Amino acid sequence: MQSYIQYRNIGHVLRQQLGTDREKAIRCTDGPPSASPAGSLVAASQAEEAVASCPVDRVMTTKRHSSELSTMDYAFKGVQDPDDSALAGNKPEVFIVGWDCEGDPANPHNFSTARRVIATLIVAAIAFVVGMASSIDSTVLTQASADFGVSEVAESLATGIYLIGYSVGALFAGPFSETLGRNMVYIATLALFSIFIMGSALAPNFAAQLVFRFLAGFFGSTPLVCAGGSIADMWDPLEKTYGFPIFAVAGFGGPVLGPVVGSYIGVGHIGTWRWTEWISLITAGLVLTLVILFQPETYAPLILKWKARHLRQITCDARYKAELEVSHTSFWSRMRTALSRPFTMLLEPIIILMALYLTVLYIVLFTFLDGYTFIFADVYSISPGLANVIFVAMFVGIILASFLVLPLYRLTKKEMAKAMTTGGSHIEPEKRLWFAMLGGSLSIPISLFWMGWTDFASISIWSPIIASAMFGYGVICVFLSAYMYIIDSYEVYAASALAFVTLLRYACAGAMTVVGIPFYKNLGTHKTLTILACISAVLVPSPYVLYKWGYLIRQHSRHAITRK
Template sequence: MLSILRYRQLRHELEKNIQFYPPKQNPAGDSPPQSQIANGPLRAAGRPFESLENGESNLASLVTLQNDQRAHVPGVEVVCTGSLPGNGKSEIFVVGFDSENDQLNPKNWSLAYKWRTLGIVGMTGFLVGWASSIDSMVIKQAQEEFHVSDVTESLTIALYLIAFAFGSLVAAPFFETVGRNPVYLVTLSLFMIFIMASGLAANIGAQSAFRFLAGLFGCTPLTTFGGSMSDIFHLLDRTYAFPVCCSLSFLGPFLVPMVGAFIGQSSLVSWRWSEWSTLIIAGLITVSIFLFIPKTYSPVISLEMCEMIRHHGKLGIDQIKLSMSGEAIMESRSAEESFSEDEETAACVDEAHRLGLRVCSHARARDAVIQCARHGVDVIYHASYIDDEGMDMLEKAKRKHVVAPAINWLYTTVHEAKPYGYTLEQAEKVGYKKELEVAIRALREMRRRGITILPGGDYGFARCPHGTYARDLEHFVRLLGFTPMESIIAATAGIAKLFMQEDELGKILPGYYADCILVDGDPIQDISILQDHSKLNILPLDSLPQSLGAQTSAAFMQRNNFNYVSYVDEFGKPRIGHLDFNNNEISPLTMSSCSPLQNLYEVIELGEEDVVRGEGSPVNLSSVKVLPPLPDQDVLCIDVNYRKHATEYWDSGYSRNNGESQVFSKRSTSVIAANEEIFPHPKFTQSIDYEGEVGVIIGKTGFNIQADKAMEHVWGYTIINDVTAREKQRDHHQFFIGKSPDTFCPMVYDTFTPSQRLPMLHIQTFVNGEKRQDGTTADLVASIPRLIEVLSSVMTLQPGDVIATGTPHGVGIGFRPPQFLQPGDIVEIAVTGLGKLSNQISLPSSKNPQLSKTLEKTNIPIYNLDRTWGGTSLTQIGPKNYINIRELGTANTKKDPIVFIHGLGASLEYYLPLIQAAGLEESGHRIILYDLEGHGLTPTRASHTATLKTFAADLELLLSAKSIDSATIVGWSLGGLIAMYFAQMRPSMISKLVLLGPGGSPLPELAVNMFKQRAALVREQGMEASGVAQLVATGATSALTKATRPLAFSAVRQFLVSTHPEGYAKGCIALAKSPETVISVEALRMPTLVVAGRDDAISPLQLAEKYLYRLPNGRLEVLDGVGHWHVLEDLEATASVVKTFLEQE
């Protein structure tokens, strides 16, 4: 074996002499091997940047293995920078080492600390060798005590060694999942327990078993101490650390003969002291590991970092900043060195993104940048030592990343820091001069590849204080090759992306208005002028000139500019969201009260200040059904409103008017959404044409609006395809019939709000990819204010009205011969700032989609549906039957299911106390509760008449849907009548009946009239204003309840007032019609329990006694001091009689 000195000599020779050799050529598209890392700037896998000028040679570099220069992070330090706002909510927190030279990092420990730790870990190997050897020295003593042969006693040693093979299979995987220390502590503790048990063994069998178990857990160090060593030492340092650990393992068997010989030959101590000595050594090592060895394993540390991110996410931060590489000024930690492990970065980014947080990183080193690109870090600060591999990765994902190099920090540190005590020589010595040169070349290459680079930073020093970040604009132009305009765009649109406000800030696009700084000079000629505050004279905000010293309008700063889209969410409900054009994702929007928005009419009425981003996760545009933005009103239109189009239209032969513009409308059934198909109406027209138009959306009601005030009534803009049947337009003297066929008005899902400004919009139309129309609103004959003035002179314009403003030239009839649309043609209309409207002409054999949509509409109200947000929690039991069901217990039971039917004015919640008090769920029954029509959460259609027959039909559908052939039915009040009627109709499906205060059958005429009057009363005034809730609560409870049970009385009232008036009225009508369905009580032969309240005025005791007399297999239980609401008035008594009855066979 080579000596330690020889290993150290080899290590130094490797560091000195190992050279970089380019790898073999990889197949196209393959990335270089991950083990090849160039420390020199601008290199990876031996390939120089193509942008290196004048054949400049690559800087010399050494090969290192990927993990050589990285360190595990044993803990996480969170530091509030306090200088960069996130999304207006909080500050940025830095997650990483508390410094670049963190001594808690195992690879940064002092040499003495490393060797102390290695010694403790290595002693576990000593222990294993000791324990496996010392028993061989006391075989004779143990053999004599247990009266066995020496061969049998040797079995204990063999079993101990055999256990090594199995124990390592268990310990090693846990070592890589839960970390180092837990495995050491647990296995050593179990080892000591079984060694102690072996020392106390009374026979050879017990000793053999305990020695085997001791070996099972004692082998752990031989499997795992190499992992601990790799956590602490760099790769080349392990060349002498590993032999030391191995030497300690051999030291145990070396010392055993001296100690073991004494124990084996001595008459003073028993052979069991071989076990006690092992136990003492194991205890000392276990305590040492517990007290002196901190965590070193990277995945465990990653989990801690994730927990820290979760903790601060709960505090409201919106950006996490990782410190991943060194800094030149820290001489012990180079800026080219990354101390972040790949799995740590992945864990942090995944956890932060899962919580909706943006991840930033201080990453100068090559490896750190690659990790950022690989795992999706959003903002990469510096990226100075990026190489080709990292550059390629950033280029492929350039929409996901932005780079903020803080170039002014480097520039001032190198060239302008001398007055502040930091000379050029110092900057050159520590590497800043080199980093500046490398960074400039890298950033120039990034610009060439289209990677987003941002000016500014989060630093502040005497040589580059806060407020001087505008110098980066000059550096971008002079050092990085940006044009002045590119530099300005990077500082506006780019910075908006950095702060997650790209939808609200920094839009430099046609059709968008920007607030401007008025500069005394020309920044395009001299970008440095923007650094001179004296040259910045006026700042117009929202069209109002203000000086730089004026306080910015809070309303202006908080304005939300959303790209509105109407869509159907995962629950089938219409929603309004914001469409991000960059990734085609829709973010839900809500009112400022956080209530969801269902349509654009609500948005218009609220005003943009009351529309905010919701808390829901974004959804991809392609995964949802998009709805037309404003489908409920006819679209107002103006023809030939573009000068060139007027000429082509009048020359086409399809015009029969006198050359004057006409106002017409398109019927609301013609409105469809983007990507929906246009039905070609083959029996109606053979000349379908397109017209790309801008639609103006009215936001404020107005009549006789003057042109100079017209824009105050404009809410926004949209795209319209004014599809036209040309021969019908020509043959009819008015346009309506040729413009209004179903689906002939596609309207883009997105709408744009202009804040009362009139933009110039660029309109382009493409048919199957061929450009047909290209114009701007500057060519309008009648301007938008003029259109609003004319239309409002004769009609009141309402919020949500859409005015189609006309189409530019290039329509189908303008060609010779005309080019009409054919089935399969795709028409795309693009307008700046509004996105794109795309629709395809469907086949003639297709069906008109508007027909089915119209058939689905109804003007008959469905009551009580809003309580379940459109029925999201309801269960369908029939074609049009949806009810609220709750199921308890288990479906896999031999006991009869129990179905509970509540009474008038209650819900399924009425029975839950009874089920708990009677222990029915624990008894093994499958329990089903449901709300009657119009009660609880079950809706009711206004046109539907409820009767005992319809209620019984719902019950049958429910049992069928739940695959129940036989059940016990519990019915209270109206529910009792439903149960009896169903038992009469389907006796084979009922095993038992429990009737709580069942109503009379038939009801007397007086009761029938009373229920009819009560139904009319609650429909007119509701449950509370009509006094019905108070009347029923008072009349249906006992005197004892009203006097001594206030909680029960309040619960009765709560049930009644929370019942929808229409649902209560439906129940009243069902009772009023009950004489039409008289129940034959004598036919109910199943066991039946009737429960009556002695003070029940609704279903009096006399009625219950009559039922008992008529029931063939009936039983009556009377509850004292109870009225009609049995469960609420005396829960214990009601539960007792019901439970007793159900338990009887």
């Protein structure tokens, strides 16, 4: 709905421009348009006023070598020919459509802050629902395994195969979003996710459940890849300091709160285990409704493609084109790149280190889905349902990390100002490691040692609960640093880098969910948590090493940026 209104508004503004005289077309005042109400589109009248206010030195009008500009050329802003560029050599009569000016209201970077926050939260809501579906099944292992006549270890595959579907689907989402736009991909994949979650709820046997869970995970992987692009569409490098945490804190709540949602399902009078899937389906339906009704399209090349289409319709002149239409990069070419380039990142030290770090964290996180029963229910003689409710403590730790956003934003702003005084336009990617360095990486092994060595009936249950909150704080801090550092370090290659990181961590986490029960059962909670703590302790120096020597590592990289 929002995308359609955006499309219509662009056409309305262009027709208004066509009806104005030359002076109005180039008369303007500086500055971005006024903010529109939160969650709503810029009204057509506001858009017209903002377009008319573009400063003359920023307006790009059509340039023709053989004749003077016509009245129509003045009327349409944001259009230029490619001059002597490579595009001009192939299509000299193509006129490239761009933004009207720096303050063009159609540009997602110029949406009001409230509107961008709401759009980011809607993307986070998608991540929440698909994340919740990844972990909610872990709460009903006993009931589901009894229903299908399989062991609990086998039934834990319902979670593992979903995560493996995540890892595979992450390779395909990027090229589709760069062809169809973010919104279409979010809507289509969330609808297909809902269908396969419903199939899992109705599965007649264990094999069918696994197939439907894999397909649900495959189509649910979209926000893992596209969310970074959506955030970059709307937030500039400085604003990402708080824009990305808005997504991450809300989106990360899915896998953490999934066990809380499913804690008492299948017990007593709260339905059968299948209600874990029905709740996921209902939540997905609500989020899908939000996306359809309120989420604007944020992929700039597609919006410019809409503008070019309107110009062709208005003028009956096929020479108006967006760069997306003349780039000669086909969908299948982008797909080949998306499937092959992530594996070239195996040679990138930064990617290897961050992928390894996140993989270890996700292995710990998803083995907790089985482990909390052993850590809390068995030791403290509480019900499995109450043990799953304790996951709330981990989410509290995630929320606590949000208190770092404001001070780190101020520090980032100072670094940005310093960079601009020396002619730069970006901060060094290593500055993104501050989240992990401010206790994030240290919190993880400390919390695991703490939980493992105090998990005794003679010690208050609040001790491991507080430790789990500390673990949540550490995980979100490392996640924020890793993602923002990779995005800033690789820029145009960031999608491929993140696809590889996603593929590795979810594939490994999916495999480890199957061994989680034997691991805790055979070794016990103390040894298991100590082993996990030791592994995570080895990775603690990673953000500090990269902060000190990351620039030198990027200098020897094939894909990373190296500007100072």
